[in-house]
Amino acid sequence: xxxxxxFDHRPDPELGAALRAALEPKDDQKAFVVRIMAQYExxxxxxxxxxxxxxxxxxRPGIAAAAAALIAGFLLGRTVLTPAPASIxxxxxxxxxxxxxxxxxxxxxxxxxxxFTSLVDQR
Amino acid sequence: MGSSEEDKGLVAKTLAGERDxxxxxxxxxxxxxxxxxxxxxxxxxxxxxxxxxxxxxxLVKLAQYDTRRPFGPWLMRIVANAATDRRRRRNVRQxxxxxxxxxxxxxxPDTAAIRSELGARLRTALGELSERRRTAVVLFDVEGYxxxxxxxxxGIPEGTVRSxxxxxxxxxxxxxxxxxxxxx
Numbered sequence: 510x511x512x513x514x515x516f517d518h519r520p521d522p523e524l525g526a527a528l529r530a531a532l533e534p535k536d537d538q539k540a541f542v543v544r545i546m547a548q549y550e551x552x553x554x555x556x557x558x559x560x561x562x563x564x565x566x567x568x569r570p571g572i573a574a575a576a577a578a579l580i581a582g583f584l585l586g587r588t589v590l591t592p593a594p595a596s597i598x599x600x601x602x603x604x605x606x607x608x609x610x611x612x613x614x615x616x617x618x619x620x621x622x623x624x625f626t627s628l629v630d631q632r
Numbered sequence: 633m634g635s636s637e638e639d640k641g642l643v644a645k646t647l648a649g650e651r652d653x654x655x656x657x658x659x660x661x662x663x664x665x666x667x668x669x670x671x672x673x674x675x676x677x678x679x680x681x682x683x684x685x686x687x688x689x690x691l692v693k694l695a696q697y698d699t700r701r702p703f704g705p706w707l708m709r710i711v712a713n714a715a716t717d718r719r720r721r722r723n724v725r726q727x728x729x730x731x732x733x734x735x736x737x738x739x740x741p742d743t744a745a746i747r748s749e750l751g752a753r754l755r756t757a758l759g760e761l762s763e764r765r766r767t768a769v770v771l772f773d774v775e776g777y778x779x780x781x782x783x784x785x786x787g788i789p790e791g792t793v794r795s796x797x798x799x800x801x802x803x804x805x806x807x808x809x810x811x812x813x814x815x816x
Contacts, residue, residue, distance in 0.1 A: 518779070518794075524804055525773035531751035531758075532667040532770065534676060541666065541680060542658050545687050549651055552688040 639703035647694055658687055661704065664775055665711045671770040672715035674759050682718045686711030705777060709785040712767060719763070750811055757807050761800050768793050769800035 534541070639660070645653035665686055670679035690697075690710045697706055758766040764786060771777045771785060772793075779797070783790040 520773045520776055521801065521805075524801065524808060525776075527750060527754055527808060528758075528770060528804070529667065529774045531754040532670045532774065534663070534666050534670075534680070538659075538662050541662050541683075542655065544680075545658050545662075545684050546651075546655050548684070548688055549654065549691070552691050556692040 636702045636704075640699050643694060643697060643699065643703060646691070654691060657703075657707075661687075661707055664704070665707070667774060668708055668711055668767065668770060669715040671758060671766050672712060672763055673719055674755070678718060678722065679715065682715035683711055685718065686714040689714060702781070705781045705785050708771065708775070708777070709787075712785055716763065753807060753811065754804065757804055761803065762796075764788070765796045765800045768796040769804065772797050773801070 639657065642653045642657050646657065662683070665683040666676075666679055669682040669686070670676055673679045673682060686707070690707050693710070697703065758770075761769075767786065768782055771782045772779070777785065779790050779793045782793045782797075786793065788796075
């Protein structure tokens with residue numbers, strides 16, 4: 510046999526007939542059809558009942574959503590319950606007199622003696 | 633086998649709940665599905681179980697069938713997959729060793745026995761090919777599907793299908809030619 514025959518793009522009737530005869534079921538085809546049709550309703554019923562796989566596929570996103578909600582709740586609760594940090598203005602506000610705020614906002618650099626005096630006064 | 637348009641009509645009726653329409657589809661494709669499953673599995677009983685799995689799986693998935701495409705290749709893909717799954721699950725035994733009397737061209741009492749002997753040889757030869765190769769050659773030379781359709785059924789490139797059919801044919805045609813030389 511030549512290889513060019515094997516590359517033929519058309520079906521080979523002789524080989525096809527021989528293979529068909531070799532693979533052909535020996536029994537009555539009708540019995541096979543009846544056998545399948547006997548399973549018809551059951552197959553459709555099975556298809557409508559969620560299988561464990563389907564339930565499992567629902568379960569995984571459910572767990573993920575619950576975890577996300579838990580984390581979001583925790584973060585929200587922490588934000589609400591934690592007191593806000595003091596503002597920079599409050600931190601710099603003098604107990605009495607002009608104090609630090611006056612030094613920081615001054616046009617000219619402060620005299621060192623004034624700074625030390627201010628600090629000592631605050632103590 | 634019915635036309636593609638008839639198949640689509642039967643699919644639509646089945647989806648509408650007409651049981652008999654599915655019965656006609658099964659009648660049309662039963663022989664083909666059994667042959668394809670047997671090409672994959674070798675054993676005829678396993679093949680019938682796989683063909684049944686394929687038909688019932690197709691029934692359940694029928695709403696997913698794209699009616700712009702022919703029904704046969706879609707169904708055969710499901711059947712071939714069902715057969716492959718069954719082979720993997722059950723680790724189906726390989727083809728039995730060839731009887732030495734058959735290899736040596738023993739006595740041939742009548743035509744039926746000769747045909748039976750040729751069939752046994754071909755089945756054995758098919759069993760020696762890879763699953764993909766034997767399925768490809770059966771789909772091409774027995775069932776008449778195109779290379780492109782077989783590529784879709786087996787989920788492999790069309791060029792690979794051509795190669796698989798080529799190698800399978802070379803082996804099977806050699807066997808067939810030897811047989812014809814020996815025949816009385």
